Amino acid sequence: MTVTREPVVAIKSGINLKDTTRRAKAQDLIRGAILNGYFSTGQKLVERELCALTGASRSILREALVKLEASGLIERQSYRGYRVATLNVQKVCEIFELRATLETLAAELFTERASPEETTALNQAYSNLEQCLTAFDLNRTRAAKQQYYDVLFNGCRNVEIRRSLENIIDRIYYLRSRLMQDPDRRMASLEEMRRLTEALIKRDRIAARAASIAHLEAARDAVLLRMAQDEIDSKAKTTSTAI
């Protein structure tokens, strides 16, 4: 009679460390399923199916969906349920405009507020990232990048900036994971981050600002290029303009 509910989709993305409730787990599972492409963009998310997938009951699941909606990863319509948010060129530009502003602000503040320990930690985080990237270890790269940004956002002494970014960060990850497939872009990205790190450690606000903006504009352009290519590739069969 007792039926054990076990998640079908096994995807880990460690952000919720303290919250061990099923809601947090369901949220992470759905989030991961979207990010790694198990759900395609624009796809309808039926609650009952998500229940089966995550092992959670509907009440729990719905709370998780509300949270995901707040991060913009999914969109809701009254009595019509949720869909995975779609990303067109316009939206990508907007997201990068916002991201560039927030990350650049964080970088500038870091040069003025970070402790000496934090600058060395940043340097170590960069070295680690460099190793992961040159070793082609994409899984560890993701963790390393996370760690780098952790140091950065702690050093800027403003929790709200990170909070704000967290509400778009899922969509950024989504874009980034597709980008990191490209070796050329990986190496270019690394070089950009090297310049940023250098400026941050030297506490050169102007240079840090410039490096941050340059990095994010390059990333944006790479995403847009990739989107254009994807569209050309898929044009033979479908006419979808959004990823």
Added chain:
Amino acid sequence: MTVTREPVVAIKSGINLKDTTRRAKAQDLIRGAILNGYFSTGQKLVERELCALTGASRSILREALVKLEASGLIERQSYRGYRVATLNVQKVCEIFELRATLETLAAELFTERASPEETTALNQAYSNLEQCLTAFDLNRTRAAKQQYYDVLFNGCRNVEIRRSLENIIDRIYYLRSRLMQDPDRRMASLEEMRRLTEALIKRDRIAARAASIAHLEAARDAVLLRMAQDEIDSKAKTTSTAI
């Protein structure tokens, strides 16, 4: 004789469907109760009591709470429920730092992207705001301010900026409602916004940036001053350092 039914199609495919669910109402009620001081900062929010207050069931209520948590107005601890978030000096500074960045970005973009109609709409919105303020009509003032910012954020052609601000806007309102009690601050604020509006209409990006930053720094300082006064006033009885 084909009959055009384009309007119907346009309405049906439109995205803007007003959310009239009980969840949205409960969310608004609780939000309002916090903003107007019915719940004090740091106060524990017991779900059953909120159910009685809003008339919603617990499942609905909890979904509303998840949404409010995303905006930072309330905070959650596992198995310990929600509390109204507290605001100390540090937090206020962080919020204003973020708000200044986002609003200033919006203002700068407005000067480059807004349509002629939008600049005139902004002018009208300002005039309206001026009337409300000089007439001491605080309720209408709030709506007028909302309208002003609606025009601004539409004109900057970046939905994500507004989305991001919405996640801290409740706490901004909370601060603002306390500030607007002070007639001096009201008038100073109006003058700052006049300068901003002027710069926006002239599409002077530099001036708009300066006006936006000046406005927000003044607002921040007024909040901090008010907090310091409140603390002195309440020091006779308690030793709380947060509002």
Added chain:
DNA sequence: ATTTGATAGATTGTATACAAAAAAATAAGA
């Protein structure tokens, strides 16, 4: 053939019941 309307099925919105954890109250011991 297209449109209209009604019906049935599926899906979301809502309410309630049960389980697990935390907080409060009580009892026992020094």
Added chain:
DNA sequence: TCTTATTTTTTTGTATACAATCTATCAAAT
């Protein structure tokens, strides 16, 4: 009286049942 262990109550976390709304299907009418 104070501290601590135990129990009781309260509160949150979770599961499920019911109601309102939407969607798909199909028959009838123009």
